[in-house]
Amino acid sequence: MDAVLALAEASKSFGAVRALREVSLRLVAGEAHALAGENGAGKSTLVKILSGVHRPDNGRILLDGAPVDFGRPADAQQAGVAVIYQEPTLFPDLSIVENIFMGRQPRTRFGRIDRTAMSEQARRLFARLGVHLDPEQAARGLSIADQQLVEIAKALSRDARVLIMDEPTAALSGNEVARLFGVVNALREQGCAVLFISHRLDEIFELCQRVTTLRDGTLVAEHLIADITPDDLVRRMVGRDLDALYPKQDSAPGEIALEVHRLTREGVFTDVSFQVRRGEIVALAGLVGAGRTEVVRTVFGIDRQDAGWVEVGGRRLRPASPTAAMAAGLALVPEDRRQQGLVMDLSIERNVALTGLADVRRGPLISRAAEHARARDWAVRLRLKFARLSDPVGVLSGGNQQKVVLAKWLARKPSVLIVDEPTRGIDVGTKAEVHRLLSELAVSGVAVLMVSSELPEVLGMADRVLVMHEGRLVAELPRDEATEESVMSAATGRTAA
Amino acid sequence: MLARRWESLILVLLVAVCVWAALGVDGFANTSNVSFLLLDTTEIALMALSMTFVVVAAEIDLSVASTLGLSCAVLGWLWNAGLSIEAIMPICLMVGTLCGAVNGLLVTRLGLPSLAVTIGTFALYRGLAYVILGDQAVADLPAAYTTPATQPLIPLVLVAALGVGAAVLLHATGVGRAVFAIGANQEAAFFAGIRVKRIKFWLFVASGAMAALASLILTFRYASARADNGVGLELAVVAAVLLGGVSIFGGRGSLPGVLMAVLLLGVVRNALILADVANEVLNFVTGLLLVASVLVPNLGALWRRRSTSQQEVP
Known part of the structure; x- marks a missing residue:
């Protein structure tokens, strides 16, 4: 199947640090793709390239098979790429619906903001996601989980086709994770491509169909989830040789x-x-x-x-x-x-x-x-x-x-x-x-x-x-x-x- | 390095302005004018000493002139009420200390920015001064105090002694080292076990106390206690501190530089007054020197930022 969004042999260096080396990744409609790796393996850099925050030094980004250049995060948004972060960034004093349509409010014939249409659209978005939130409620006081759902609704209202989720579950409870996964599964079945990053292996195995493993900025392997066990995955994430860098001397512990x-x-x-x-x-x-x-x-x-x-x-x-x-x-x-x-x-x-x-x-x-x-x-x-x-x-x-x-x-x-x-x-x-x-x-x-x-x-x-x-x-x-x-x-x- | 070069620049400017005034301005180079000039910088010099510490610690105290005014008003009010000057002076110093402590508590305990806090107390303390004394001038102060205050000896000895003390404290003690570290990087200073909040609190207290001390000298010098004594002096104090090479961002500066800048500003002001320049122009010149003293040391950095900004902001 053709990839909605793909990265082709992308590299990125920051000074002398090579954060990403010739990494390729294909996000396919209807598939949740996990990105696994230790701290510093290059996951965040990859997300930032796909969302237009960083530009790769080499390699290309392909949208529906055609090369694109995301110079700014707005370009990626325009192309239908939405990123949900661990800590959502809503305007706390605005209502949910105002947050969703910030900067793109529907207008009446007289050029005023059409509140009725806005509320109506927000209700439809939440129905599609299967969640119950009052669109007129202020964003302040919403749980992190609810804020993420608002972010997802915002992404949908922009017709996002690719949903990138960077450790979205880090601050969520078990029930909230289950609800989030329900929403993500629904979106996936409606044809979204999902890139999911989590340190929790069980979540990767529960939600995703495919996993790409990064280590030290390089791509180690790509597997179908069905073909790999959690233990294998851990081994691929860390698989390094212990070198003789560590001159540990024995000492007797005292008081x-x-x-x-x-x-x-x-x-x-x-x-x-x-x-x-x-x-x-x-x-x-x-x-x-x-x-x-x-x-x-x-x-x-x-x-x-x-x-x-x-x-x-x-x-x-x-x-x-x-x-x-x-x-x-x-x-x-x-x-x-x-x-x-x-x-x-x-x-x-x-x-x-x-x-x-x-x-x-x-x-x-x-x-x-x-x-x-x-x-x-x-x-x-x-x-x-x-x-x-x-x-x-x-x-x-x-x-x-x-x-x-x-x-x-x-x-x-x-x-x-x-x-x-x-x-x-x-x-x-x-x-x-x-x-x-x-x-x-x-x-x-x-x-x-x-x-x-x-x-x-x-x-x-x-x-x-x-x-x-x-x-x-x-x-x-x-x-x-x-x-x-x-x-x-x-x-x-x-x-x- | 930069600080040394800046101090030398101020010294050269000071000498140049003195030479120019001595040659070109009638009535500059005589004993009575020079002693008046020195006297006239006493209050600014005193407040600049403590302000140097505050600005090096990356804070600011804009309420000093209002604290001075409040202390003057208290002096006049208590004198009218019949207290002796000997009893009033410690009370005035306590009022100033208290004003500083309020600033210090608001900044360190509530974590508010000192710019906002001291703009607030700038209005508050001056307002309180008017509440206490109204618009009257208390002028019947004892000659035993007002006469020596018009002679340069006592104020000069006071400024010199406190100046040396402050310079040693800032440049040669652990407290001084800590103040520089706080101004350059407050977080690293805290991680090194320096009691950041406690030190900052005492800097504001010292600033208030110095303003009260300055208020005594100003009141006796003019033989007049009024609520509007010293209006606008905070501008001159901050201008002297910045012109003296103290970085507005904290962490850099020297006390000798500040004292030279106080003198430089005093000489410029005195020479311009003698040359019959209007008061509005004087304020213009002070403002100009203030902007220049912030701008010039940072020109290099600003230029670099401009030329690299394209890469930094994607």
Whole structure:
């Protein structure tokens, strides 16, 4: 059958990162097509190309077999491509019907907006979808699920023929998912082509007829759902060789350094409890959005918990105070280096000194010599490549910037080091250095908690792997039981613990 | 680097304007004019000291002149009520501190933008001043205070002492380092354990207290406490801070630069008045310098953004 919308050998790079390499995909009328892959496999880039947000560097987009150029999202909309996101973007103060027809309101003969016709059309759309929503109700207060249905109705009112759904179920409950699937199935039978992205494998198997797997920006395989099992699919998503990048040394775990007790932040994560011992590296694995970063932010006091507490060295921490967490011996190397880890305009030495302003003083005044010595000491130990320590940290490469973040925290000699995506976006050489450093720190008795989305890093470095799924800790795997399959299964919610 | 070059530029301008005024403007280069000129910048200098901290921390306080006015009104009202000046002065300082604390609480606890908050309190504090004192001028203040205030010695010593103190605090202590970090990247500063809200709160408090201190000097200098004392001074203060090289986006600036800019603005103003230039033109020149001081350091960046905007916005 001919594809309504197809991608032919499309590639896209962002700087040196090749997000997508010669990927082809065909969306056929009446078929729901799943896109599977780990975080960073290229799924979002593909969606953005099909919806006109990005233009591919190479390759073509084919609409009904003819090449088209989506220069802007409006071009894709015009061609009948509609995208439903995880978080819909409605105007909260307008009614449902006003949202559906925003910018394309039907007019009366006198040029005024024809409210009667608008309501009538909205009612017909909802009837076609088989849902009961009052078109005159304000969008504010609608559940995420209802907002998505409004978005779908909006897409239908534009005669969309291709429906792209980017993790639409992430924020939905079981019943809402069932209702959404009912709507999608109805549309499919009416001749829509559907592209469905979800981290939940069971949903892919329930809704879709075909699945394309991406890994590291390349197309791994395309299967009919009938020809593949969930386990096969997981294997195709992760199938990489563990290389010798991870110089993990054995160390004997000591006493408990960090204890997290039933920590809860409503709507973000629930009832998270775990311990990290001195000398141990514990990885916190899971998919993007599972709540890992949010947990470590709360442990460090950036956010305030609704329930539960954190103990460091047996003493309970004051909630929502990074200052208290630091005084207790905690350090956090945050996920976003440029925004949270460093002050880009400040020099290397001032960034390193920022966590220890009390340590670089002589009397009440800052000692520039002490400040310089602190930075020099750690720059040498971490083999930082720099011209002058007084240079702004922004001129360094990503890997060297990450070393400055590590320096500013290690200079405090923390007893518990939390690292969130410690090697994201840095080169392979520096990556290995960071891994060696973490391993040495653990051997020296530091408790290390590492959030990472890279499975090889998790498996290569961790003594224990904690897996989160949708805001809950669902599995705890000792080193010898942690495999790519067991971690991914838990992370995608296929096993309950 | 840029800051150093900017300071040098201001210094060169200051010297050039002084030379031009000394040679070309009658009555500029004599002792009484120079001492008047210095006296006339005292209040702006005091408020610019604390404003420098506030702007470096990427906030702003537009209510300083209104706080000054409120403090003047309280002074006049309490003097009329029969209190001694020695009792009134600490009360005025407390009023200013309180005004600053209100700004600080609204900005840090409620998370409101300081621009909006202090435009609001700009009107609020000035309005309160009129409520307290109406349109009367309280002029029968004791000569023991009004006479020394017309001599440059005490105000100059005060500005010099506080100026050195503020410069050391901003450029050589942990608090100063933290203020720069907050202005450059508030989130990263918070992640480094800096108490962002607490520091910002105290910056607004200091700003209010300095405005009250300035109000005492202004009142004694003119021997007149009025509700409309210092109307429009916030413009001069902000102009001096920005002209002094403090980035309106926060994270950059130096106190010596600001103090030189206060002097530069004072000299320009004084020379133009001596040259019989109309008041409207003076405001025009202040406004021009303000726009120029925001524009010039950012010209390069603006130019780059323009030339690359086509690629950035798809």
